[in-house]
Amino acid sequence: MMTERSGGVTKRLLEKLLNDQQRRAERERKLPFAEKLRILDRLQQERRSQETEQG
Amino acid sequence: MAIADVLKVLHDLKQDGAVRDYMIFGSVAAMVHTRPFYTRDVDIGVTVASDQEYLTVFGRLAALGRVDGHAIVINDTPVELFPVDISPIIRDAIDHAIRKRVEGVMVKVAPPEHLLLEALRVNRSQDKGRVFMLDDVVDRDKLRALFGRLDDDRTLRRRYEALTGKAP
Numbered sequence: 001m002m003t004e005r006s007g008g009v010t011k012r013l014l015e016k017l018l019n020d021q022q023r024r025a026e027r028e029r030k031l032p033f034a035e036k037l038r039i040l041d042r043l044q045q046e047r048r049s050q051e052t053e054q055g
Numbered sequence: 056m057a058i059a060d061v062l063k064v065l066h067d068l069k070q071d072g073a074v075r076d077y078m079i080f081g082s083v084a085a086m087v088h089t090r091p092f093y094t095r096d097v098d099i100g101v102t103v104a105s106d107q108e109y110l111t112v113f114g115r116l117a118a119l120g121r122v123d124g125h126a127i128v129i130n131d132t133p134v135e136l137f138p139v140d141i142s143p144i145i146r147d148a149i150d151h152a153i154r155k156r157v158e159g160v161m162v163k164v165a166p167p168e169h170l171l172l173e174a175l176r177v178n179r180s181q182d183k184g185r186v187f188m189l190d191d192v193v194d195r196d197k198l199r200a201l202f203g204r205l206d207d208d209r210t211l212r213r214r215y216e217a218l219t220g221k222a223p
Binding site for chain 1: 057058059083086087088089090091092093094095131132155156157158164192
């Protein structure tokens, strides 16, 4: 059972996580297009490797 | 970089006159305006005057890779090539395209407002997420102007309102 104190910690942690996520999203949004394409290249290579492993 | 290689191929085709004009559309274009995310292929709209011209462009690109279904795979990257005239929104987008430089090559990219409208027009379940993603980054005045110009029967506006719970 969550006490008021533990509920407060959880709420603060959640707010921090959400704020961190928002900041990361904003940072990624502002990346140069070329950098975004490099990230996409990497994601596509990873997906292809996974598909190859799964046969 | 595989996708940049595809863009360089298209740039070269345009330089030698094989392609009149082209533009990045779909998920990769959305990524210009939002966070990077996984997508399987690159959608490219090309300006062509006839079906024959489209087939010629398709053939030129196919010669540089391999055909896999509707796509042309170049350096492991599937490219979906389509004429910009398949949609008045895409046709309008190439006239208002944003220019981006990638590895020394200048490419045209569809604006976020056009991408949002096209997502509403196609209206697949996977496009609904894209509407929300793009709604965060569009210019609201440009979006409203686009609804005014390209949504005669207000179908897209109704879809937008149903999805987002607000007017454009």
